[in-house]
Amino acid sequence: MRAFSYSRPRSPEAAVAAFTDAGEGARYIAGGTTLFDLMKLNVEQPAHLVDVSQLDGSDLIETSGDKLRFGAGARMADIADDETINREYPLLAESLWRAASQQLRNMASVGGNLLQRTRCPYFRNGAGGVYPCNKREPGAGCAAIEGLDRGQAILGTSGACTAVSPGDWPVALTALDADIVVLGPQGNRTIPIAEFYLLPQDTPDREFSLAPGELIIEIRVPKTAAGRASTYHKVRDRESYAFALASAAVALRIEGGQVQKAHIALGGIATKPWRSEAAEAVLRGKAPTRENALAAGRAAIADARAGRHNGFKIDLATNTIADAITIAAERSAS
């Protein structure tokens, strides 16, 4: 870890200005649970940190309008505990409280959460020059592809990188078509979450469609009746405090025993939060039976490409999606 300078502005405008003034080596920091980790591993070596954890009003949690609005600085723990969210949008609450640990959720912001980096061990541990990694060092090669790839992605991979997008919350937001509101040196803009994350392709070092200095202000989620019949189902190597091996965010609108609208997104198996329109299409107009749920699961991973040790994720993801559909459908009934 290297010495760095630090400032803590109070307004988003001042934060963007501070970032711009500091130049190249600047980074925003909120809870620090991703950034400090990577600084200690020397994957990140910022020269200046702009602390955005104390921006006025950034901890907003607003559920009364026609959209759910979350300030970028709202804590994971606070949204996970919010009663309305738990009742009306269990998938959002579950995607948060099934992530990380209570201590981390108390620190971490939902804005910073969108920008967490992959857990690919070759990416995290290689800064001493031990493991080549295209994401850390473009053009260096990828140690994971021929290596211990049990945790790697099976969807959205490229010949340059197979790293999993690790977050849970972004998967739930992807299922619900969230928008990300950002403020940059050029002013405000809104990015649909479907356009927020980039596939690795030949440039795995580029992960987000944010321009330098752009600050996430808010996350907006269109309200939907499907929210109630929803779940974030997460399967992992232990019962808590672990990233997903496979996860599914599912929200259903069921009328007359048939699925009218399905929102399905996947985590733990793809290089970005993975919306599956194919799975949604399979369910549309059908009863959420086990058979149909499994068919949806299979449709979601039809294009999967496994590596050496992660082939099990194909069956696991299929069944995880099916289980999630079953859970969501049960919630529709109640």
Add this chain to the structure above:
Amino acid sequence: MTLSPNPDRPRVDARQKVLGEALFAADQRVENLLHAMTVPASIAKGRIRAIDASAALKVPGVVRVMTFEDFADIQITPASRGAYGQPGKGYQPMTGPDIVHRGEPVALVLAETLEAAIEGAESVSVEYHEAAEFTALMEQGGAEEAPEVFTRLGHGDAEGAFASAAHKVDVTYRHPQQHHNPIELISTTALFSEGKLRIFEGTQWSSALAGGLAGMIGRDPQSVRASSPYVGGGFGQKNGIQEQSALVARAATIMARPVKLVMPRGQLFHTASYRPRSLHHVRLAADAGGKLAAGLYRTEQQNSRYDGYNPLFGETPPRMYGYPNWAGEDRVIRVDTQTPGHQRAPHEHPSSYATECALDELAHDLGMDPVELRLANDTDKDPITGKPYSSRHLAACLQRGARMIDWGRRRREPGRLRAENGDMIGLGVACGSYKAAMSPAITTLRLQANGACRISLSGHEMGQGLRSVIAAELIDVLGVDPAKLDIRVGDTGFAPQMLTAGSWGTASVAPAARAAALKLRANLVELTGRDDFEGPAYLQLARTRRPMLKVEIDTIPLGENPQAIDDLRKGRPVAAGPEYTDFLAFSWIAHFAEVHVEPSTGRARVRRFASVIDCGRVMNRRTTESQVKGGVVWAVGAALREIGETDPRYGRVLNNDLAEYLVPVNADIDWIDVDVIDEPDTRLNISGVKGAGEVAMVGATAAIANAVFNATGKRIRHLPIRIEDLL
């Protein structure tokens, strides 16, 4: 005085620990301190060409960067890391330009602050000669089988009996590399005080640390004092001198300033000891009635090229049941890694995993209940030597545990029991044993007429409750008030310190404390001229008008080795057991696991666990139960979670942090039910104690693996058992 069961009692140091008053080695306040940080080697094998420290020296606060040139005079001795007491073995990094394992320290940065030391260490650039070829895993070409065969135990004609038996299993089990990961990181602080070099280190053996370091850095052993006030989890990782210990001690002498190094967890995966990978080939045979006919057991353990860590897998399995024929041998495969070492039930856990799973396979093949099979082959004497056991209540453990877990509902055919949510339920059983060893001790006990009492003796408090055990005997014999009790352990300034490991801590300190207390009591009786007395001893002392009474006593296990006290003083290994002149002594345990497996995902969860332990007299019910629960949690980790993953191309543990090296979390542990036999083993020692800390874990992983089979019908013969194995 007769032995009575100990009443329930809190730990004597519970309050200090909760308040943070119990200071661990790295917590000591030291003036004028230099902080040290290591630079780990980024290659697995080779030679340093050049070290450029110029950038590091520019970091404000960095005082000096040391390299192998500063440490060339450190001697590698039988006390060095990895030697395990054997001349010609062991390795001390930074005594030359050669690199023998990934992550070993290649430079030591000293700075006025920890932050500067870290930044300095990251700024050192090391250039290596052309990388040498290396072998990371025992399965690879380049791995070298050591010529020696270790622990070759046997009797009868095992091959012959196996060949002609009616029922047999012939299976191979694999055990992965595991890392202890105690919460307290490994630290060394070296300073000069009262004319001595004082070392603070969370070690399980401060005498060997002091004496061994003196030898390595060329000092008079009398001029080194080692203090290990509390150990925040040892589990064998802190048994001896660490890779850093001599470097820090030497740095303090060179700089003539106190130096402290706390090695970061990420580096400990490559510098500290760990449980090595191992392979277990088990053949068991029985007649049609379920009488065991033969056991054949051959193992391989992955070692470094240079260490003396002997494999002892074969020591305990032949002692579990009445095998009429047995043959076993343990071998070593050497690769380019750092030395492995003892980790809780070092060989007993993997060997019980392999052999108790194999026994479950045999029971299934026989169509026999696995509890019945074990009961049918119970024995009260050691099949290998023919000597009796000092005590063995394994059958009672099995019978009681079976009731606790409601064993009667188990079905022989896998997959027949279902939970309401559709999960497959499996029940599994396995047993374990661990040698009941003992160490000699030198004890000084002082009682004052105002009730204050001080005892100094051998032993280290590692959270297992050693102080509470000592207190229990003093309360029992002398009626001491625990609040007025000063227990001094873990420090060569108090008494010569035994290695506190191998589950012999309690069986060594309880008899030592009891013997000292009985001697003091006898002196009091003599002084007061009465036959005996009731109530606190200090009141009797007050009547004699003496301010205090002091006794010293040496205790030697069963009085069998007259050399023992001298060896203890010299920091030599001195523990005796499990074989004594007239008998063998072991602790015993039976474990029962209820595992639920989710059919759609293969997620296995241990829902219920029951363990019944025969560890002799229970000195403190809370710490004993806590040991067993801890052992079971470790076993859950071993069965379903833990593995140090090494990419053979790089020879380095990939998941070297606590986020990725998965140990069980609270949500992984449901109900653990513990019961104790609490029968004193008075043939062994005057306190009737055997030992609990290690046996707690032995067999528990096998119980889980056997329950997984009972739930799913799948025999997974490697660890951990993960989702992909059961999906």
